[in-house]
Amino acid sequence: MMTVSTNTEKKGLFGRPEKPYVHPYFGGTVLGIVLFLALFLTGNGLGSSGATTRLVAQVEDLISPAHVDQTPYLLKMAGGDKNPIDDWIIPVFFGALIGGFTSGTIFGRTRLETTKGPNVSDRKRWLLAFLGGVLFLYGARMARGCTSGQALTGGTTLAAGSWLIMFAIFGGAYAVAYFVRKMWN
Amino acid sequence: MNFPLPSFLAVSASNPWTYVLFGVIGFAFGFTLEMSGFGNSRKLAAQFYFTDLTVLKVMFTGIAVAMTLTFGAVGLGLLDFSQVWVNLTYVPSGLLGGLIMGVGFIIGGFCPTTSLASASTGKIDGMFFVGGGFVGAFLFGETEKYFTNWYNNAGYYGRLTLMDVFGLPAGVIVLLVVCMALFMFWGAEQLEHIFGKKDLSKEPKLRIYAAGTLFLLALGVALIGSPSTDQKYSKATILRTVDDKPVKYSADEALAQRLVQIVPAELFKTRYDQKVRLTMIDVRPEADYNLFHIRGAINIPAPQLKAHIPSLLATSAANSIYVVISNDETLATQAWKLLVAESLPNVYLLEGGLNNWIAVFGKTDPQIQPLASSLDEQLKYSFPAALGDRYTCADPDPIENEKIEFTPRIQLQLKRDKSGGGCG
Numbered sequence: 001m002m003t004v005s006t007n008t009e010k011k012g013l014f015g016r017p018e019k020p021y022v023h024p025y026f027g028g029t030v031l032g033i034v035l036f037l038a039l040f041l042t043g044n045g046l047g048s049s050g051a052t053t054r055l056v057a058q059v060e061d062l063i064s065p066a067h068v069d070q071t072p073y074l075l076k077m078a079g080g081d082k083n084p085i086d087d088w089i090i091p092v093f094f095g096a097l098i099g100g101f102t103s104g105t106i107f108g109r110t111r112l113e114t115t116k117g118p119n120v121s122d123r124k125r126w127l128l129a130f131l132g133g134v135l136f137l138y139g140a141r142m143a144r145g146c147t148s149g150q151a152l153t154g155g156t157t158l159a160a161g162s163w164l165i166m167f168a169i170f171g172g173a174y175a176v177a178y179f180v181r182k183m184w185n
Numbered sequence: 186m187n188f189p190l191p192s193f194l195a196v197s198a199s200n201p202w203t204y205v206l207f208g209v210i211g212f213a214f215g216f217t218l219e220m221s222g223f224g225n226s227r228k229l230a231a232q233f234y235f236t237d238l239t240v241l242k243v244m245f246t247g248i249a250v251a252m253t254l255t256f257g258a259v260g261l262g263l264l265d266f267s268q269v270w271v272n273l274t275y276v277p278s279g280l281l282g283g284l285i286m287g288v289g290f291i292i293g294g295f296c297p298t299t300s301l302a303s304a305s306t307g308k309i310d311g312m313f314f315v316g317g318g319f320v321g322a323f324l325f326g327e328t329e330k331y332f333t334n335w336y337n338n339a340g341y342y343g344r345l346t347l348m349d350v351f352g353l354p355a356g357v358i359v360l361l362v363v364c365m366a367l368f369m370f371w372g373a374e375q376l377e378h379i380f381g382k383k384d385l386s387k388e389p390k391l392r393i394y395a396a397g398t399l400f401l402l403a404l405g406v407a408l409i410g411s412p413s414t415d416q417k418y419s420k421a422t423i424l425r426t427v428d429d430k431p432v433k434y435s436a437d438e439a440l441a442q443r444l445v446q447i448v449p450a451e452l453f454k455t456r457y458d459q460k461v462r463l464t465m466i467d468v469r470p471e472a473d474y475n476l477f478h479i480r481g482a483i484n485i486p487a488p489q490l491k492a493h494i495p496s497l498l499a500t501s502a503a504n505s506i507y508v509v510i511s512n513d514e515t516l517a518t519q520a521w522k523l524l525v526a527e528s529l530p531n532v533y534l535l536e537g538g539l540n541n542w543i544a545v546f547g548k549t550d551p552q553i554q555p556l557a558s559s560l561d562e563q564l565k566y567s568f569p570a571a572l573g574d575r576y577t578c579a580d581p582d583p584i585e586n587e588k589i590e591f592t593p594r595i596q597l598q599l600k601r602d603k604s605g606g607g608c609g
Contacts, residue, residue, distance in 0.1 A: 028246020095211020132293015172287020
């Protein structure tokens with residue numbers, strides 16, 4: 001009879017022993033080098049929320065191109081014969097998915113589960129994750145970039161607006177953290 | 186070699202390697218985030234309860250390292266900063282968007298890229314966040330029309346950097362940011378000790394040496410400084426297509442071979458070209474400009490030109506053409522050199538200056554009389570009044586001059602379209 005693989009046994013691709021996360025300063029240094037190489041080689045930094053928007057624009061363009069041509073925000077990306085997914089951020093987006101999966105699998109962290117605080121049910125956590133995603137991407141499009149495209153990349157290139165956005169993100173999160181503390185602690 | 190690599194500024198089907206390179210960058214990004222623990226929403230949320238400040242540490246280490254390396258490369262003349270995407274500053278939409286993102290962060294437990302690392306490693310909450318993200322992006326696209334004017338115009342400062350805000354050189358800002366980051370790390374560790382009951386003596390000693398190294402590197406960047414205009418000018422190149430082959434000229438060669446001096450007739454015709462965005466920059470003193478100038482030319486006297494370069498760079502589009510104008514060529518050539526050194530695309534100057542322009546278009550104007558002046562950069566004509574662009578030859582008749590002939594010298598070199606970069 002099969003037993004559920006424990007973290008100490010090595011069983012196939014997804015049963016590898018779980019390793020701890022790397023030290024934050026080491027992770028940050030690698031991240032900095034990746035970001036530098038991106039800026040150095042291509043002049044573009046890192047990002048991902050732009051890809052979400054472009055994928056949405058692509059779907060809307062397939063369903064109703066006339067609607068896209070009448071919506072100013074979508075028009076810029078997908079109007080007429082423009083191809084919204086012909087952009088550098090699309091390969092970065094899919095690369096990040098594969099990269100995350102690869103790291104998680106190598107270090108034994110790829111498994112179906114829900115990461116949450118101890119006092120919240122799975123369903124509630126899923127609902128709030130979904131809501132958080134809606135809010136985050138809405139805000140990211142309003143600010144023209146998310147934590148990667150604005151805070152990280154813009155912070156590195158010393159863009160004034162990006163520093164403002166970075167502090168606004170932390171400010172918004174700290175302001176609300178107290179009221180949702182039961183979710184995480 | 187000049188960085189960033191021109192062929193990798195954007196993806197293009199004609200160069201499939203661009204997709205590969207951006208894919209590899211994304212891969213490394215996702216890998217790094219996952220191995221730092223960003224696939225776990227609880228670890229991310231702990232940032233906001235002071236028990237585990239991994240988010241702050243990873244983010245600011247990343248920024249400090251990338252920034253030090255980037256501005257080090259700029260200072261050494263390896264990297265052309267004007268070709269690096271700098272997020273444009275929109276104050277109110279950035280602030281409000283940032284606050285909304287913060288609320289989304291603490292409720293959802295992720296930010297967009299970390300949710301990718303989470304969803305791809307089988308975390309169900311990560312998948313829900315990604316799904317919600319698509320809905321949020323959809324909602325923004327559909328509702329933007331209700332506040333499009335505010336979104337696109339309010340508090341817009343263009344390509345504004347902290348160097349412009351504080352009036353300090355890049356190297357000094359880099360040093361200050363690194364010091365701030367190191368101070369924040371110290372504070373973060375104290376908070377983790379108080380709120381997260383973390384034993385700081387178990388932290389690796391190596392981090393102290395790493396902090397010292399980073400500080401010394403940043404100090405080095407501050408000491409190197411930014412490359413001077415002369416240094417940038419000596420590296421500037423002008424691309425031209427000769428017999429269907431691309432040829433690279435140094436800026437001085439292009440000047441000597443008169444590749445960038447356009448005759449009045451070509452400027453005249455370019456003013457009516459709908460495909461390009463022409464900016465005529467009149468670099469003479471204001472008095473001369475008020476006396477006479479070509480209609481549509483803007484006046485930026487030569488001593489003030491340098492201060493206007495950031496805004497010129499911020500507003501330059503892929504089809505922008507700049508023509509520098511003075512009375513003769515001397516002043517315009519100096520201005521041309523400055524603009525080329527700062528990587529403004531498609532810069533030309535008016536051959537023979539306005540004296541030549543009037544000689545071509547103003548012969549029949551009875552108001553304008555030739556003067557016997559042999560001094561360089563002085564108008565060789567007398568004007569009855571400072572009418573500016575209200576003389577006939579300030580805006581020559583397009584029908585009368587329709588058949589005017591010339592050998593074209595303008596070749597549009599497509600550079601990055603600034604509106605297409607970045608995350609946005």
